[in-house]
Amino acid sequence: MSTCTNTTGAAMNGKPGTEFDVVVVGAGPTGMLLAGDLAAAGLNVTVVERRPRETSNLTRAFAVHARTLELLDARGLADELVGRGTPVTRLRLFARLSLDLSRLRSRFPFLLITPQYEVERLLERRAAEAGVTFRYGTEVRGLHQDAATVTAEVTGPDGAPAELRARYLVGADGVRSTVRRSLGLPFPGRAVIRSIVLADVRLAEEPENLLTVDGRGGAFSFIAPFGDGWFRVMGWDRDRQAADSEPVGLDEIRGIARRALGSDYGMHDARWISRFHSDERQVPAYRTGRVFLAGDAAHVHSPAGGQGMNTGLQDAANLSWKLAAVLRGRASDPEALLDSYHSERHPVGAMVLRSSGAIIRIAMAHHPLLRAARALGAAIFDATPPATTRAVGLISGIGISYGAGRGSHRLTGRRAPDLALSEGRLYELLRRQAFVLVGPRSGAAADTPATPGTVIRATWADPARRGTLLVRPDGYIAWARD
Structure with missing residues (x-):
């Protein structure tokens, strides 16, 4: 595998036919997390960004939810970010509705208020240290793909045309995505x-x-x-x-x-x-052949709930380990694994559209009867713990889960909490970008399924626990047995 040279801020040094494992278009939080994951897995990755390299404090996103902090924890970044932000444990909406985040079963039972540029700074540093090549001031003009590669036609800072060829390409280039338009995909909404x-x-x-x-x-x-x-x-x-x-x-x-x-x-x-x-828009397909869409390029919604950047980062965490498994030859069915990115993340994007849209429409209620209904509904909702618990779980991302096949264990597809293990915390082990098989000290279950990646074996810190879990690199449970 060839190594990457960090050319942050430098003129584009590629030439027609340059080979990469993955080209990521867009140097926002979604693209940076994805590129950093892939490079940390030993892959040859370049990030293409239309804007010149700069750190701006004029960003719209400023809220990092608990689930996103867990994913950053699995990359060794959460504690530093928390130290730079302000935790909020209670959200108050419409005077009468209060959401208590302190009850979240997470290491991060709060909403972290911190500007988007702080998140980008940490993710860019991680990506650079992993060996990602950055091409700032470089614009994608079009792309085409065949059975083996995808080629992006770009122009560099000097206006000279070039081609970047890769095994896969990910468009994380925002709501006006050139990648999405080049694929001819609609963006209905x-x-x-x-x-x-x-x-x-x-x-x-x-x-x-x-x-x-x-x-x-x-x-x-x-x-x-x-x-x-x-x-x-x-x-x-x-x-x-x-x-x-x-x-x-x-x-x-x-x-x-x-x-x-x-x-x-x-x-x-x-x-x-x-x-x-x-x-409110969502692309109908997150994958087209060798090209994927993530973040605002795939879905955009109202700012209510502060879920935009968070949903994009969670897209990236879902896709990165799947691409790495396929590119390193560890997937028994590569196409099915890559297709699962759409089948898992598209419903989440649709859910965020519905929830954020509902919040903003309630806030925009104008007629006196509608405002009275809002006040009454908020009071009833606030007095119904199961409803508020579910709302907090969905907004924070803690309650999001993926569908499981018929006959699967009830835990399959759910987010794994930061389990206490003899070897340390679960999310510390996940920093090795591997599956984690957690079981009793007497040994792992004999029928553990094969995985598209390496497996770290761990044991419960509590010797009385007998169940077995197989946790994916993105912190979701792939398999379980009582």
């Missing part, structure tokens, strides 16, 4: 909310709650801290449905906050203001 305004501001008066969100009087607003004295403010005004190109000033954002929250908290010194719209 619609705009769910228009004229959302965003700003990073300082506040003269900090809100009572760490996360402040509410909607009333035809307006909706959200305030979250970055932890460094700056706050991200999002707002929407039913009576001000302007085009994305329309300028927006701090006075408009102040007015929305006063209507929705009852105060603008003395917003001042905005360093960034923008207006955008939010779509």
Whole structure:
């Protein structure tokens, strides 16, 4: 296997016919996690990014959910990220609805407030250390594939055309994905909310709650801290449905906050203001031959629930070990394993579209009867522990599971918690990107199925436990026996 040279920020040094195992298009969080996983598995990976190399603090995502932190923990990154962010253990929506995250059965029973650029910084560092080649300032113009390879036609920073050929290509290039358009795939859906305004501001008066969100009087607003004295403010005004190109000033954002929250908290010194719209869209196929789509290139939804970046990172964690198993010749049925990326992640993307869409539609309720129904429903929901537990599980990602075949054990397809083992924590063992077979000290079950990868054997820290679990590299249970 050839090795990779880190050419971060350098001009493209490829030539027609350059061979890679995988080309990843897009250097956002999804692409970075995927590329880092593949390179850590010993594969030859390059990341192609249209933008020049830079670290920007003007990012829309700022929430990292518990399940995503578990996946970062399995890569040795979670503790450093948590140290840079602000944990939130309770979410309060619409004044009457409160979600308690502290009850999550996770090492991370909270929502971490931290800007997207902090996540990108850690993932880029990991990918570079693993040997990923970066090609910034490089744009994909088209692609074609045959039975053995996929070729991306690109132009580098100097405008010179070139071709990058690989065994597989992953489009993680966002909502306007060139990879998706090159495949001719539709992106059905619609705009769910228009004229959302965003700003990073300082506040003269900090809100009572760490996360402040509410909607009333035809307006909706959200305030979250970055932890460094700056706050991200999002707002929407039913009576001000302007085009994305329309300028927006701090006075408009102040007015929305006063209507929705009852105060603008003395917003001042905005360093960034923008207006955008939010779509609900999902591509019908996450895989087309040797090309895969992940993150916003595959699905986009409302910002409610803060699930966008998190869903993309979980896409990458699902796909990376499957591609690695196939490329290293360890999959008994390569096509079925790669197809399982779509069959597992497409339903999750659809679920996130439904849940985030429901939150934003409830928040946008305008008619007095609808607002009264919202208040009543929130009170009933808040008083129903099973309902709130399920909601917290889905929003945090902890409750997401994958379908299992008929006759499978009840645990198959579920997320594995951070089990206490004689050899250490489960998610520390998962840093070796292998399956983990957990069983009693008397020995593993004789009928353990074959896996498309190496297997680490571990034993329960509690000697009284007798069951056996086979945990996939992405932390989901592949097989179990009582």
